[in-house]
Amino acid sequence: MIQKIISYLIPIKIFRKKSARSKIIEVTWTNGELVLDSENTNYSYGSLQRILRYGLRNIGYKTILEMDHVLVLGVAGGSVIKTLIDEIEYKGKITGVEIDPDMIQIANEYFNLNQIKQLDLIIDDAFEFVLKTKDKYDLIIIDVFEDIKMPNFLFESFFSNRICSLLKDRGFVLFNTMILDEAHNVRNRKYISEINTKLFTSKMLPRIEVHNELIIIEKVA
Template sequence: MFKRFLSYFIPINIYKRNSGISTTLEVTWNNGQLVLDSKRTNYSYGSLQRILRKGLQYIGFERIRAFENILVLGVAGGSVIKTLVNEIQFKGKITGVELDPEVIEIANTYFGLADTPGATIVNDDAFEFVLKTKEKYDLIIIDIFQDTVMPNFLFEEFFINRINFLLNVNGFILFNTMTLSKKDKERNEAYRSCFNKNYSVRMYPKVEDHNELFTIKKLG
């Protein structure tokens, strides 16, 4: 607990390893909280948890509690799953998909993700998973980064259409994006235009320094 106390004054790193997928991974006590970071950005807890919590607030905690099936693409340390279970009191099924097995190991060891009720973590590529799954979801959370880079497939028509197919009517997509350049902002505008009148799309810029959130509701 001394390290936790000391972290209110300076960050205290307690674990570091290299990953072939996520580059550098670090677990650090920061302001009394354990966080998971990559080389250049926060992966779980810390600012990322604040970002996704805001997105869930935009959708509405009471509405989320009534959902039955949630898909999380990009788990990292599991902070959004912890928010769903511990803060929102979601009692349904959560499936988390994470590409990097080393991230899953860290999430289980340092953040207790394996002990989270109702949550199943799958080590798989998000693109491959959404092609294979037979289930439909009330909420799909997309939070996929390799350090600060977002894979191109997230913004391609085929993937967007597949996600839309997996979403139940009156369900939501919560998509966390990073905008570091003018090109990124143009990419997000193009993404927004991919949804027709059957969807209600809202974009929340500057949720943190470089993050833009989308909430997308399927109307019919």
């Protein structure tokens, strides 16, 4: 494909749409691969895929292969799902929750998410879904953004306690956060300090791609 070849020299934008939830969504050929971007940041593939892949490696691919059920809050184009299936060769169930139906349509059309048989895609608000779900999960990936903003509820103790309650024993949370100023640094450290240390261990991974910081929580009992 000529666009793919040219994209090693310059990015080739092939799709752009205004979305009520995500404002601007763009699909672009960059360095030979399709990436999904919002107005100000990468939403899927590209740098975001590298960030979440780093987090999954930290948990351990062998550990993930033994898991039965993964929950992804914030699907966008589905790059972390592709990492799980194509690179780790994960065979278990994946539930993906995405609030923006436009994003799901693009993910299906350009990234073929609807061809993944083990994936159950749900259009819902992450907060609402977490309150309603009756399932328990081995891994919960939180990657919820509105362009470069993160909803406040993600850092509230009610939500984090609920997330932790959905983990199976020895289960993990992989939480992708964005740090743009000192207030965000303080926010992340407060979040870590409020995790129940009797039941969970938590750690922050060093800055990845300049502005992203990953938080990993493990249920130890």
